[in-house]
Amino acid sequence: MRTFRLGGVHPEENKISTNAKIEVFPLPKQAVVFLNQHLGAPATPVVAKGDAVKTGQLIAKAEAFVCANIHSPVTGTVNKIDTMKDIFGYNKTAIVIDVAETEEWVETVDTTPDIKREITLSQKEIIDKMKEMGIVGLGGATFPTHIKYMIPEGKKAEYLLINAAECEPYLTSDHRVILDHTEEVLIGISVLRKALGVPKAYIGIENNKPEPIARLQEMAKQFEGIEVVPLKVKYPQGAEKQLIYSITRRCVPSGKLPIDVGCVVNNIGTAFSVYEAVQKNKPLIETIMTVTGKSLGQQHNYVVRIGTPFSDLANAIGGLPEDTCKIISGGTMMGKAIVNIDGPIVKGTSSMLLISEKEAYRFEEQDCIRCGKCVKACPMGLEPYLFSSLINNGKFQEAADNHLMDCMECGCCLFSCPAHKPLTDEIRLAKTKLRQMQQKK
Amino acid sequence: MSNFIVAAIVVLGAVGLIFAVVLYFVAQKFKVIEDPKIDEIAEVLPGANCGGCGKAGCRALAEAFVKQGDMEGLRCPAGGDAVAEKVAAILGIEASKAEPQVAVIRCAAGCANNPPKSSFQGMKSCAFANSVYVGTNGCAYGCLGLGDCYNVCQFGAITLDPTTGYPTIDEEKCVGCGACAKACPRMVIELRNKGPKNRRMYVSCLNKEKGAAARKTCTNACIGCGKCAKVCPFEAITVENNVAYIDYTKCKLCRKCEAECPTGAIVSVNFPPRKPAAEAPAKPAEQPAPAAAPKLDESTVINNENTTNNA
Numbered sequence A: 001m002r003t004f005r006l007g008g009v010h011p012e013e014n015k016i017s018t019n020a021k022i023e024v025f026p027l028p029k030q031a032v033v034f035l036n037q038h039l040g041a042p043a044t045p046v047v048a049k050g051d052a053v054k055t056g057q058l059i060a061k062a063e064a065f066v067c068a069n070i071h072s073p074v075t076g077t078v079n080k081i082d083t084m085k086d087i088f089g090y091n092k093t094a095i096v097i098d099v100a101e102t103e104e105w106v107e108t109v110d111t112t113p114d115i116k117r118e119i120t121l122s123q124k125e126i127i128d129k130m131k132e133m134g135i136v137g138l139g140g141a142t143f144p145t146h147i148k149y150m151i152p153e154g155k156k157a158e159y160l161l162i163n164a165a166e167c168e169p170y171l172t173s174d175h176r177v178i179l180d181h182t183e184e185v186l187i188g189i190s191v192l193r194k195a196l197g198v199p200k201a202y203i204g205i206e207n208n209k210p211e212p213i214a215r216l217q218e219m220a221k222q223f224e225g226i227e228v229v230p231l232k233v234k235y236p237q238g239a240e241k242q243l244i245y246s247i248t249r250r251c252v253p254s255g256k257l258p259i260d261v262g263c264v265v266n267n268i269g270t271a272f273s274v275y276e277a278v279q280k281n282k283p284l285i286e287t288i289m290t291v292t293g294k295s296l297g298q299q300h301n302y303v304v305r306i307g308t309p310f311s312d313l314a315n316a317i318g319g320l321p322e323d324t325c326k327i328i329s330g331g332t333m334m335g336k337a338i339v340n341i342d343g344p345i346v347k348g349t350s351s352m353l354l355i356s357e358k359e360a361y362r363f364e365e366q367d368c369i370r371c372g373k374c375v376k377a378c379p380m381g382l383e384p385y386l387f388s389s390l391i392n393n394g395k396f397q398e399a400a401d402n403h404l405m406d407c408m409e410c411g412c413c414l415f416s417c418p419a420h421k422p423l424t425d426e427i428r429l430a431k432t433k434l435r436q437m438q439q440k441k
Numbered sequence B: 001m002s003n004f005i006v007a008a009i010v011v012l013g014a015v016g017l018i019f020a021v022v023l024y025f026v027a028q029k030f031k032v033i034e035d036p037k038i039d040e041i042a043e044v045l046p047g048a049n050c051g052g053c054g055k056a057g058c059r060a061l062a063e064a065f066v067k068q069g070d071m072e073g074l075r076c077p078a079g080g081d082a083v084a085e086k087v088a089a090i091l092g093i094e095a096s097k098a099e100p101q102v103a104v105i106r107c108a109a110g111c112a113n114n115p116p117k118s119s120f121q122g123m124k125s126c127a128f129a130n131s132v133y134v135g136t137n138g139c140a141y142g143c144l145g146l147g148d149c150y151n152v153c154q155f156g157a158i159t160l161d162p163t164t165g166y167p168t169i170d171e172e173k174c175v176g177c178g179a180c181a182k183a184c185p186r187m188v189i190e191l192r193n194k195g196p197k198n199r200r201m202y203v204s205c206l207n208k209e210k211g212a213a214a215r216k217t218c219t220n221a222c223i224g225c226g227k228c229a230k231v232c233p234f235e236a237i238t239v240e241n242n243v244a245y246i247d248y249t250k251c252k253l254c255r256k257c258e259a260e261c262p263t264g265a266i267v268s269v270n271f272p273p274r275k276p277a278a279e280a281p282a283k284p285a286e287q288p289a290p291a292a293a294p295k296l297d298e299s300t301v302i303n304n305e306n307t308t309n310n311a
Helices: A123-132 A173-180 A182-196 A210-220 A240-248 A268-280 A310-316 A373-377 A384-392 A396-401 A412-416 A423-440 B002-029 B036-044 B058-068 B080-091 B126-132 B148-152 B179-183 B211-217 B227-231 B256-260 B276-286 B292-310
Strands: A022-024 A030-034 A058-061 A076-085 A091-099 A159-163 A201-206 A226-231 A263-267 A286-293 A300-305 A324-329 A351-356 B101-105 B158-160 B167-169 B189-193 B200-203 B237-240 B243-246 B266-269
Touching (some): A022 A173, A123 A182, A159 A182, A159 A268, A182 A201, A182 A210, A182 A226, A182 A268, A226 A240, A286 A310, A310 A324, A373 A412, A384 A396, A412 A423, A423 B126, B058 B080, B101 B200, B148 B158, B148 B179, B189 B200, B227 B243, B227 B256, B256 B266
Parallel strands (some): A201 A226
Antiparallel strands (some): A030 A091, A076 A091, A286 A300, A324 A351, B101 B189, B237 B243
16 A cells, blocks of 8 residues: 655544535525635735625636636625634635525526536636636645646646545545545546646545545546555645655655646645536635534534635534534644634635544643654654754754755644644744745845 | 883973974964953943844944944943943943833733633744734734743843733833844834833724724724824824824823823823822723723713702
């Protein structure tokens, strides 16, 4: 069984919501759509206060290079364009839309449930379509997808890798997408394969999902050039560089991109949204979310419109369980706890995790005992204990010289540390400081 | 036997002598001539290496003094005028005087006006918390209460509230080096002139949200109403991005703005208590909980009506 070479940990999987089919979540009363839901510059609004908008209508346009279009997730009128609080409590500019009673889609969108199998568009048209429909990577980083497909000169893509590892504990949205929309996902991958012009696409999937693997392998026979690669269960199997190594045995050098070794990696959720965008003309206005927690009676996987507040989800599951201590957006390893439950869902939101006090308990920090467990756990081959002492002495530049910037904040060091040192926190702090130092220059 | 000992002494002695001669000439050749003033100045500087002067440490400042020859643009904020005079005496020039400064905390978080709405379990660092979320009390502009300022203060001038983590500055101990102001990721701490008789005024809020939203976050928040700017006879107050700012170089400490502020965001320090005649109008503004003020007014109005009716 394939896996990556260095480090990795085995957190408790807790995939308790795998059997919950994807349900359509009702529309919110008011949708708050942030202008910056992706990596890069914020989009520029093209609607004004009082305008009527239809579902799927373009409301903010990408003007910078690294930017993505934003479409209205609901039908209604624009209430205001103002700063709103996101789930972490920070103010960001958003378009606030009051939702009308009846939903009306933009005419070009194909809302029928039929599966469109034939890929009619050319390579360039597909990339333009992805750009137009505001597709971003749904693996977590929300990087605009079309930019990945604009291969820089002198480089050549050889492999298309689809990330279905879903190595984060608790999350099951990718698992469910594969089961509930197998064919659409595979068509999406074929579309991506055509856009990239490579002969073969590989789906990397962790071995703890036997049902989706069987389903994909069964269905993939009907498609040309798609291979399912089961991978060993090890966190962070779904990280870009680790996945590339697991499948192709190629190492992305420090500071380089996957394309430098001829790879393009997309999440399986992105493949599904690409299918919807290219084949059905539907912009990215929904996200598939896992709503789960050990104390919840019923686990859910929802398809939710962007702009729906988290509190709507909390109400839909019958209020938060009493022992809820933290609500996490994302998985337990890399996700962040939210402070503002009225904050809306954005393009990259993949889950609402309800963590009890017992699970969230963080042990008291002790001194480093130089056991080296963090070094052993680091999938990037870094030395977190060294960063910790450098950062605590303010030697950020020296930490950067030791490849601090290669850290992807997967949290393996923090997970494995017997002294409970907040290693990942310290690295995150140093990365922000270094970015500030670079900006000053 | 004794021959060996004598031989060893003679050989080692000769080797030592040769090296001593070599080292003497090398030392003469590569001698570094350092101005003795550097040592003298380094002696009079506080030696805390706080970095408030902008140099790497006290010795680096001493070197800069000697290299430059005058005190233009160089100053030890920790030592103040006393040290400046000593340095000037060593350099043989006139000491330049500067207004002593003190750090002020422009936030009233941690007080009863703004109870925490969430808790934080991560690394105890304001800089980190600032990059992760908004803060326990929901204000994106105020104090995070994790003590970055406390950790950098070399003079023990900052104490943290044990429950809220909100810092207080001991103005006796604060030398105005500005290390805390640099450490604060939200620039809550500002260096301001100590003022005559240590009296000074400042706006203790940085919330840039619009009035209603700011008030919702914290009852002490500046709502950017601009009343203070209108009442100020010296044009010392500017309101920008919904926050008022008092320019300490223009402020004449008349305290008109403080009386005018509806939320009590303007703070005055070290003033004697107001005279009884002036106390009455000033009171509602001084009270940190403005919600109580209108209620009081209502009840007094009702009471007045009642009394008139009865009469």
